[in-house]
Amino acid sequence: xxxxxxLTLREPRGGxxxxxxxxxxxxxxxxxxxxSEVMNPLVFFALVITLFPLGVAPESKLLxxxxxxxxxxxxxxxxxxxxxxxxxxxxxxxSLEQMMLSHQPLAMLVLPKVAAHWLLTGLPLALMAPLxxxxxxxxxxxxxxxxxxxxxxxxxxxxxxxxxxxLTVGVSRGxxxxxxLVLPLYxxxxxxxTGAIQAAIAGSGVAPHLAMLGAMLAAALMLAPWAIxxxxxxxxxx
Amino acid sequence: xxxxxxxxxxxxxxxxxCLFRDLDIEVGSGDLVRIEGPNGSxxxxxxxxxxxxxxxxxxxxxxxxxxxxxxxxxFLANLLYLGHTSxxxxxxxxxxxxxxxxxxxxxxxxxxxxxxxxxxxxLAGFEDVLVAQLSAGQQRRVALARLExxxxxxxxxxxxxxxxxKEGVAALEHRLVSHVSQGGSVxxxxxxxxxxxxxxxxxxxxxxxxx
Numbered sequence: 001x002x003x004x005x006x007l008t009l010r011e012p013r014g015g016x017x018x019x020x021x022x023x024x025x026x027x028x029x030x031x032x033x034x035x036s037e038v039m040n041p042l043v044f045f046a047l048v049i050t051l052f053p054l055g056v057a058p059e060s061k062l063l064x065x066x067x068x069x070x071x072x073x074x075x076x077x078x079x080x081x082x083x084x085x086x087x088x089x090x091x092x093x094x095s096l097e098q099m100m101l102s103h104q105p106l107a108m109l110v111l112p113k114v115a116a117h118w119l120l121t122g123l124p125l126a127l128m129a130p131l132x133x134x135x136x137x138x139x140x141x142x143x144x145x146x147x148x149x150x151x152x153x154x155x156x157x158x159x160x161x162x163x164x165x166x167l168t169v170g171v172s173r174g175x176x177x178x179x180x181l182v183l184p185l186y187x188x189x190x191x192x193x194t195g196a197i198q199a200a201i202a203g204s205g206v207a208p209h210l211a212m213l214g215a216m217l218a219a220a221l222m223l224a225p226w227a228i229x230x231x232x233x234x235x236x237x238x
Numbered sequence: 239x240x241x242x243x244x245x246x247x248x249x250x251x252x253x254x255x256c257l258f259r260d261l262d263i264e265v266g267s268g269d270l271v272r273i274e275g276p277n278g279s280x281x282x283x284x285x286x287x288x289x290x291x292x293x294x295x296x297x298x299x300x301x302x303x304x305x306x307x308x309x310x311x312x313f314l315a316n317l318l319y320l321g322h323t324s325x326x327x328x329x330x331x332x333x334x335x336x337x338x339x340x341x342x343x344x345x346x347x348x349x350x351x352x353x354x355x356x357x358x359x360x361l362a363g364f365e366d367v368l369v370a371q372l373s374a375g376q377q378r379r380v381a382l383a384r385l386e387x388x389x390x391x392x393x394x395x396x397x398x399x400x401x402x403x404k405e406g407v408a409a410l411e412h413r414l415v416s417h418v419s420q421g422g423s424v425x426x427x428x429x430x431x432x433x434x435x436x437x438x439x440x441x442x443x444x445x446x447x448x449x
Contacts, residue, residue, distance in 0.1 A: 007417075236291075
């Protein structure tokens, strides 16, 4: 009946690369099948930015002053909106339990999940931001920096946010709790993100701000996977 | 091949209630062990402890004579655990689900192998259907296809017969017997009577409360 080979005791031999690639592909497939979930943060971002000039005043001078902060805050909140579902489905259907029962390190398995989140949330937000920058009459010359700062920053936001999502995955309506947990950690990213754009507008050096964003991303890449894995363990078996 | 999962003096308390006390369990090659007990008697908790998922117990667990925590990787590489939730994602097809599980254990595998595994649980023709469109029993069968796909000596199954029809139950019983006769072992909970399974060891939980 069985087509598999004879039963033997197995050593936990590698295959980590295979598992990571498969997890990334799985999560991308799932997200692309649920288009509305991918579109939600983008639509939210676009709506906030389009409504703002109507609510304040269509003066290009005023708008261009507040544009960097506004774009960043809206993108940050859009990311926050999308975080709650990061581990929810896998938690409900038992896939998360099975991931923990794999001999692969959990921290390395959550990394492709976060990467998929960034690729379909943070990166599209960063690419869309210049278009919305036009609406806010963001001064020319700062568009590249806007995209770059959002791309770098949103990767940190995804990583840090995933810790919160992992901690609240066992809570039935963890959305508010998640925001409270994660927002304080988002503030440094927000400050240096907007700082980069303001520096670009003022014509001063952009590099220090972007370097700080890069440094925060590097730190998050190193530490967040372990924190996410530990949080998931607490949520599932605590 | 010989292996042994051993639990000694296992005690677990939940919410000030003692689920089991000083339980000794030994599962080795060729064993079929069934854990019985009424609802809420701690069967699932026991299986989770034995599969290394829960830490709040007293007593010791060992795999092949070594402390379970120190050989966790080796233990997990030889364990297949199917819980209450099937672990099957509704947004993927049956084939995609199996491919991911194969990749998790480090194999790329091939489509032919996965098709054969699905055919063996009666899902031939449903390979490319989204799991969300399958019935509850069929979804359960997708999870059971993993028994065919990844050869692991120790199976820990929590209510494997749930939602499965008569033919499916017979096939699964047959599969359990053949696994045990090949030197594997099965540790399971079920409310299902299993006369055809031959030598089954039973562990009863839930009687402490009346002592």
